[in-house]
Amino acid sequence: MSERSSIGxxxxxxxxxxxAIGGLIGDMGHVQSGTTVYLEDPLxxxxxxxxxxxxxxxxxxxxxxxxxxxxxxxxxEAERSEPLREAAAxxxxxxxxxxxxxxxxxxxxxxxxxxxxxxxALICARFARDRVDWLCALLAALFGVGSEVLLSAAxxxxxxxxxxxxxxxxxxxxxxxxxxxxxASRLGVLVxxxxxxx
Amino acid sequence: MSERSSIGxxxxxxxxxxxAIGGLIGDMGHVQSGTTVYLEDPLxxxxxxxxxxxxxxxxxxxxxxxxxxxxxxxxxEAERSEPLREAAAxxxxxxxxxxxxxxxxxxxxxxxxxxxxxxxALICARFARDRVDWLCALLAALFGVGSEVLLSAAxxxxxxxxxxxxxxxxxxxxxxxxxxxxxASRLGVLVxxxxxxx
Amino acid sequence: MSERSSIGxxxxxxxxxxxAIGGLIGDMGHVQSGTTVYLEDPLxxxxxxxxxxxxxxxxxxxxxxxxxxxxxxxxxEAERSEPLREAAAxxxxxxxxxxxxxxxxxxxxxxxxxxxxxxxALICARFARDRVDWLCALLAALFGVGSEVLLSAAxxxxxxxxxxxxxxxxxxxxxxxxxxxxxASRLGVLVxxxxxxx
Numbered sequence: 079m080s081e082r083s084s085i086g087x088x089x090x091x092x093x094x095x096x097x098a099i100g101g102l103i104g105d106m107g108h109v110q111s112g113t114t115v116y117l118e119d120p121l122x123x124x125x126x127x128x129x130x131x132x133x134x135x136x137x138x139x140x141x142x143x144x145x146x147x148x149x150x151x152x153x154x155e156a157e158r159s160e161p162l163r164e165a166a167a168x169x170x171x172x173x174x175x176x177x178x179x180x181x182x183x184x185x186x187x188x189x190x191x192x193x194x195x196x197x198x199a200l201i202c203a204r205f206a207r208d209r210v211d212w213l214c215a216l217l218a219a220l221f222g223v224g225s226e227v228l229l230s231a232a233x234x235x236x237x238x239x240x241x242x243x244x245x246x247x248x249x250x251x252x253x254x255x256x257x258x259x260x261x262a263s264r265l266g267v268l269v270x271x272x273x274x275x276x
Numbered sequence: 277m278s279e280r281s282s283i284g285x286x287x288x289x290x291x292x293x294x295x296a297i298g299g300l301i302g303d304m305g306h307v308q309s310g311t312t313v314y315l316e317d318p319l320x321x322x323x324x325x326x327x328x329x330x331x332x333x334x335x336x337x338x339x340x341x342x343x344x345x346x347x348x349x350x351x352x353e354a355e356r357s358e359p360l361r362e363a364a365a366x367x368x369x370x371x372x373x374x375x376x377x378x379x380x381x382x383x384x385x386x387x388x389x390x391x392x393x394x395x396x397a398l399i400c401a402r403f404a405r406d407r408v409d410w411l412c413a414l415l416a417a418l419f420g421v422g423s424e425v426l427l428s429a430a431x432x433x434x435x436x437x438x439x440x441x442x443x444x445x446x447x448x449x450x451x452x453x454x455x456x457x458x459x460a461s462r463l464g465v466l467v468x469x470x471x472x473x474x
Numbered sequence: 475m476s477e478r479s480s481i482g483x484x485x486x487x488x489x490x491x492x493x494a495i496g497g498l499i500g501d502m503g504h505v506q507s508g509t510t511v512y513l514e515d516p517l518x519x520x521x522x523x524x525x526x527x528x529x530x531x532x533x534x535x536x537x538x539x540x541x542x543x544x545x546x547x548x549x550x551e552a553e554r555s556e557p558l559r560e561a562a563a564x565x566x567x568x569x570x571x572x573x574x575x576x577x578x579x580x581x582x583x584x585x586x587x588x589x590x591x592x593x594x595a596l597i598c599a600r601f602a603r604d605r606v607d608w609l610c611a612l613l614a615a616l617f618g619v620g621s622e623v624l625l626s627a628a629x630x631x632x633x634x635x636x637x638x639x640x641x642x643x644x645x646x647x648x649x650x651x652x653x654x655x656x657x658a659s660r661l662g663v664l665v666x667x668x669x670x671x672x
Contacts, residue, residue, distance in 0.1 A: 103386075103390055104390070106386045106390075107384065107386050107387040107390055110384035110385070110386045110387060111383070111384045111387055163401050166397055166401050167397070167398055167401040167402070170393075170394040170395075170397035170398050170401070171394070171398065173390055173394045174390075174391055174394030174395055174398070176390070177387050177388075177390040177391035177394060178391065180383075180384070180387045181380070181383055181387050181388075181391065182577070185507070185576075185577055186503065186506035186507045186576070187506070188499075188502045188503050188506045189503040189506065189573050189576045189577050190573075190577075192499055192500070192502075192503055192569055192572070192573040193570055193573035193574065195566075196566040196567070196569045196570030196573060197570055199562055199563070199566035200563055200567065200570070203559050203562050203563040204563070301584075301588055302588070304588075305582065305584050305585040305588055308582035308583070308584045308585060309581070309582045309585055361599050364595055364599050365595070365596055365599040365600070368591075368593075368595035368596050368599065369592070369596065371588055372588075372589055372592030372596070374588070375585050375586075375588040375592060376589065378581075378582070378585045379581055379585050379586075379589065
């Protein structure tokens with residue numbers, strides 16, 4: 079009898095939905111604050127976002143969660159006893175950081191960058207429990223920031239000129255993706271937990 | 277010998293004082309930031325607040341704490357071993373959120389709302405330990421937001437026109453009252469704890 | 475065989491480096507936001523800071539860490555099992571508060587002060603584990619704020635005129651030093667831990 083757990087179709091759907099809705103909520107703040115602007119809109123808008131954005135975040139969340147569980151990330155005691163509380167805190171942390179990255183527009187670059195990386199470090203330190211979580215943080219940063227660099231270079235969207243940038247994306251962007259990667263990994267574990275061992 | 281605890285007169289007085297002082301500190305930020313304006317001042321001002329405001333918050337805090345204890349909310353291990361630390365963290369969390377609701381004035385509505393609800397969710401996830409805490413959160417939101425809706429409609433005070441509103445009160449207001457309700461509930465438990473079982 | 479631990483030369487150097495780099499990162503935000511201005515620059519600048527500033531913070535961090543360990547502050551279970559996580563969270567907390575003190579410039583005084591003291595209280599409640607930590611918080615506030623009062627009076631630097639001040643320094647400054655003192659104390663414990671008992 080294996081102790082290994084897995085994520086079923088319903089779990090993957092829950093991760094896609096969580097990521098997509100979270101992405102829409104966060105992106106709304108970026109658009110409303112003028113932090114980012116969509117330059118091309120071939121697809122319909124959902125709230126303030128082009129359709130591809132929530133699909134990308136939703137798909138990424140499911141992929142990271144699936145990778146975490148397949149690589150053997152396991153639930154900690156607090157996650158077993160209070161999975162909903164852990165999931166809510168993890169999601170709220172990343173949404174709060176997402177809003178923070180929008181609120182620092184107009185502040186001196188150094189202040190916003192230090193604040194966002196500090197909060198991201200606190201989120202990672204609070205939720206990461208496993209080497210796999212850190213791998214997911216790196217994967218999220220690599221693919222997330224990489225995708226935005228490419229899409230920005232292709233003229234699909236842009237960051238406001240007064241936002242401190244590296245390769246066309248905000249300097250605080252890696253912090254947001256690192257925290258997101260850790261949380262997506264743990265959400266995968268929590269979703270697998272709800273299904274029990276396979 | 278019953279294990280049930282209760283709040284004595286001194287405990288109720290402490291809850292009233294904590295709520296009243298916390299309300300004055302928080303309201304000072306709302307008034308100074310122009311988030312809210314008193315339109316009628318039949319009573320004397322305490323700092324920046326009309327006298328009825330600290331009385332309302334103080335009375336509400338004592339009422340919620342009393343309800344929590346009467347309904348059997350019990351202390352967790354961390355609260356028994358370090359009650360002062362838990363109380364200080366709970367109070368500081370709500371005061372910080374209160375200040376945050378003032379600081380987001382002038383930011384895009386979505387950003388401020390997401391940030392305030394995210395922090396409120398983190399406070400609830402950190403401090404709520406019992407179903408009774410969630411009941412107190414709902415009671416605080418119902419009566420707190422309800423009172424403000426009525427007082428705003430009656431022209432006693434108003435939120436600034438640039439603050440996103442629902443029924444005349446700020447859209448982030450339920451978040452503040454939910455977090456406050458959970459904390460008032462736990463402060464009741466901590467005050468009862470200091471008295472021992474009845 | 476004594477259980478007492480101590481900090482060796484490498485540990486002191488690590489504390490000096492951590493404090494110096496943290497001071498440079500935080501001060502960068504204060505200078506870029508115009509919160510503080512150096513009025514005299516007899517020494518070279520490192521990033522945005524006069525050379526004496528990182529030396530003062532680095533030396534203070536090592537001194538506080540050394541005092542904490544000599545006075546017998548001991549490691550808690552979480553610090554023994556995950557020292558890097560605890561150190562990272564502690565450092566990120568203070569850097570985040572440092573950036574927050576820069577970001578509140580331009581906000582109403584009461585709002586910024588309440589937010590900074592609330593976050594400082596949360597940092598102290600999270601990381602302080604020992605009476606010695608509180609002693610270090612007081613020492614940091616006394617010597618840190620005292621030094622800044624003297625240097626401000628001597629015309630070496632000044633806080634912006636729109637920053638609420640007490641004796642020539644920001645009203646939120648004690649909050650920053652109190653949190654810093656607790657964290658410097660715990661970093662001393664963590665550094666001593668890495669060396670084992672003497």
